[in-house]
Amino acid sequence: MAMIEIDGLAKTFGPVAAVRGVTLNVDKGEVLGFLGPNGAGKSTTMKMVTGFLVPSAGSARICGHDVQSDPLPAQTLLGYLPEGAPAYGDMTARGFLYFCAETRGLKGAAAKAAIEAAVAKTELGRVLEQPIETLSKGFKRRVGLAQAILHDPPVLIMDEPTDGLDPNQKHTVRELIREMAPTKAIIVSTHILEEVAAICTRAVIIDRGRVVADGKIDGGVIHFATKNADGSAGEVIADARDLDGVFRALTHTPVAA
Amino acid sequence: MFKGTLAVFRRELAAYFATPLATVFIVIFLFAMGAFTFYLGGFYDSGQANLGIFFSFHPWLYLFLIPAIAMRLWAEERKSGTIELLLTLPIPLSAAVIGKFLAAWVFAGIALTLTFPMWMTVNFLGNPDNGVILASYLGSWLMAGGYLAIGSAVSAGTSNQVIAFVVSVVISFLFTIAGAPLVIDALSSILPLELLNTVSSFSFLTHFNAIMAGVIDLRDLVFFGTLTIFFLYVTAVLVDLRKAG
Numbered sequence: 001m002a003m004i005e006i007d008g009l010a011k012t013f014g015p016v017a018a019v020r021g022v023t024l025n026v027d028k029g030e031v032l033g034f035l036g037p038n039g040a041g042k043s044t045t046m047k048m049v050t051g052f053l054v055p056s057a058g059s060a061r062i063c064g065h066d067v068q069s070d071p072l073p074a075q076t077l078l079g080y081l082p083e084g085a086p087a088y089g090d091m092t093a094r095g096f097l098y099f100c101a102e103t104r105g106l107k108g109a110a111a112k113a114a115i116e117a118a119v120a121k122t123e124l125g126r127v128l129e130q131p132i133e134t135l136s137k138g139f140k141r142r143v144g145l146a147q148a149i150l151h152d153p154p155v156l157i158m159d160e161p162t163d164g165l166d167p168n169q170k171h172t173v174r175e176l177i178r179e180m181a182p183t184k185a186i187i188v189s190t191h192i193l194e195e196v197a198a199i200c201t202r203a204v205i206i207d208r209g210r211v212v213a214d215g216k217i218d219g220g221v222i223h224f225a226t227k228n229a230d231g232s233a234g235e236v237i238a239d240a241r242d243l244d245g246v247f248r249a250l251t252h253t254p255v256a257a
Numbered sequence: 258m259f260k261g262t263l264a265v266f267r268r269e270l271a272a273y274f275a276t277p278l279a280t281v282f283i284v285i286f287l288f289a290m291g292a293f294t295f296y297l298g299g300f301y302d303s304g305q306a307n308l309g310i311f312f313s314f315h316p317w318l319y320l321f322l323i324p325a326i327a328m329r330l331w332a333e334e335r336k337s338g339t340i341e342l343l344l345t346l347p348i349p350l351s352a353a354v355i356g357k358f359l360a361a362w363v364f365a366g367i368a369l370t371l372t373f374p375m376w377m378t379v380n381f382l383g384n385p386d387n388g389v390i391l392a393s394y395l396g397s398w399l400m401a402g403g404y405l406a407i408g409s410a411v412s413a414g415t416s417n418q419v420i421a422f423v424v425s426v427v428i429s430f431l432f433t434i435a436g437a438p439l440v441i442d443a444l445s446s447i448l449p450l451e452l453l454n455t456v457s458s459f460s461f462l463t464h465f466n467a468i469m470a471g472v473i474d475l476r477d478l479v480f481f482g483t484l485t486i487f488f489l490y491v492t493a494v495l496v497d498l499r500k501a502g
Contacts, residue, residue: 050345054501075347082345087339088268090275093270102264103346131275147342 001064002027002156003121003185004049008058009046010209018044019168020209026152026185026202034189037253041209042189043083044158049187050080062155076104079153081161085144089133091169093124093143096132100151104151111115118146121176134210137164137223145173149180152202156186162195174199193247226250261348265356266363267268273326282326286368288319294375306383312393312469313377316433316461318406324425327408328418331496335416344500354493358402358409358485365401369394389471395469396468399481400461404429406488415493432484436460452485 001024002174010020014046019041028031034040047053049060051067051074054136058065097118103110119125122142127135132143141164150158161177162170173224177186177199179195188199196203196217203222205213215224224246273279290311294300298310334340334478343353379385408425417423432438444453457463464477 047341052341052345052500060384072347072349075345079347080342080345082338082341082428084338086342087337089337091268095271099264099268100346102267103261103348105260105347 001065005061009055010046010057014055015080026183029182030202031181031186031194031200033203036186037251040206043159046157077154079148079151079156081144081148081158083159085141087132087143094128100147100150114150118150122146125173138169154184156184158188193243205250261352262356265353265361269360282366290352290372306379306385308379308390315397323404324362324408324422327405328412328421330409331413332416332418332421350493354489361405362402366398374388392473393469400465402485403481406485410491411490412460413492433461436463
């Protein structure tokens with residue numbers, strides 16, 4: 001059984017179809033890079049998989065638990081870094097992580113141990129007692145990451161985890177993801193195509209709410225199964241380190257009306 | 258559900274005190290209470306050793322001050338995006354709604370408790386009926402819960418705190434004055450008596466005045482309790498509706 005099962009997920013906001021039927025399965029050990037231009041539906045898909053948005057159609061399951069009909073077990077098994085890493089600015093990083101631990105049923109020594117481990121992995125030690133609103137963008141992002149991995153979840157969903165980080169911080173986060181990869185099913189959305197070769201075992205390209213390419217990375221080469229606009233299937237072989245051409249050929253950035 | 262409620266409650270209550278909001282609110286609350294009681298209410302001139310004048314201003318102060326506490330409850334989460342985090346943590350929505358409400362209610366209770374010098378003053382000056390005073394304090398706190406629940410529901414419907422404040426004040430005002438002579442006299446010529454009684458029975462003033470008289474009637478408690486639960490339910494529905502986009 002795949003740990004993340006996404007089945008025909010769709011979302012319309014009024015007249016706008018943001019996501020139009022996304023189907024994906026992610027297994028343990030996979031790091032799925034979720035690629036697509038701005039407005040393609042990456043974040044909306046993730047918001048539905050994590051139970052924040054109710055899908056217009058389709059379903060999502062985390063380790064077999066339907067996110068809509070059985071949300072609490074699904075969310076217990078899930079670590080989620082929302083877009084922009086929102087956190088309560090008035091709390092200290094430690095207070096915030098303690099709150100997250102508490103809602104996940106960890107308290108006392110167990111909460112302390114979980115926080116320590118997450119803080120060590122995300123290198124937050126220096127800023128632990130500072131209010132989150134006073135932290136730099138990079139540290140804020142890492143507080144969000146620490147929150148997501150706090151309970152060592154089997155499923156991790158991260159919306160642009162390296163956005164706003166400097167090259168050193170990006171490297172640390174990528175190392176962290178690589179390290180966690182074997183025991184988890186991970187979805188990472190990103191605009192940064194080089195990230196795919198650095199951390200992912202699989203890449204999925206989404207365009208205008210649909211999956212247009214899906215391929216496993218093998219020795220730096222991706223064998224994409226593609227779906228064209230007319231519904232016909234195709235195949236593209238790309239170098240994982242040089243996805244620019246494939247990305248541009250398959251996707252369209254929506255022009256604001 | 259309990260662990261979630263407790264975690265949210267603690268976080269929210271700490272949030273009031275982590276910002277200047279708590280200090281500003283409590284200072285203004287106490288100052289306004291005193292000013293109204295002694296100047297507008299003519300507490301000394303009344304020559305009565307009771308806190309009736311003090312309590313009679315509570316509905317009117319709550320009308321503006323409680324929406325100021327309640328407006329941030331959900332609107333702020335939506336604005337800052339933390340609602341996405343809160344609603345993807347493994348806690349039921351009811352735990353978040355109740356935890357937030359309880360924190361705001363306890364905070365209002367702390368502010369109310371800090372008016373205790375009024376109670377000391379009146380005990381120093383005479384021999385008031387302390388049972389009536391205690392009942393009035395409890396009634397006032399219950400009423401604050403009602404105003405808060407209204408504010409919570411309104412806050413859940415918007416990401417704009419100013420809108421949340423203004424709309425809460427208006428709805429709270431309607432509930433406050435439903436039984437006042439202003440409304441009853443105006444409606445008495447057009448509404449049949451039964452309907453008039455129904456309108457008047459939704460009035461915070463009517464129920465609070467009954468409690469202030471020192472008679473704790475189950476009906477008044479049930480009124481504030483039911484109203485609070487109803488508006489918390491509306492809060493949950495509104496938060497849930499937004500999830501459906």
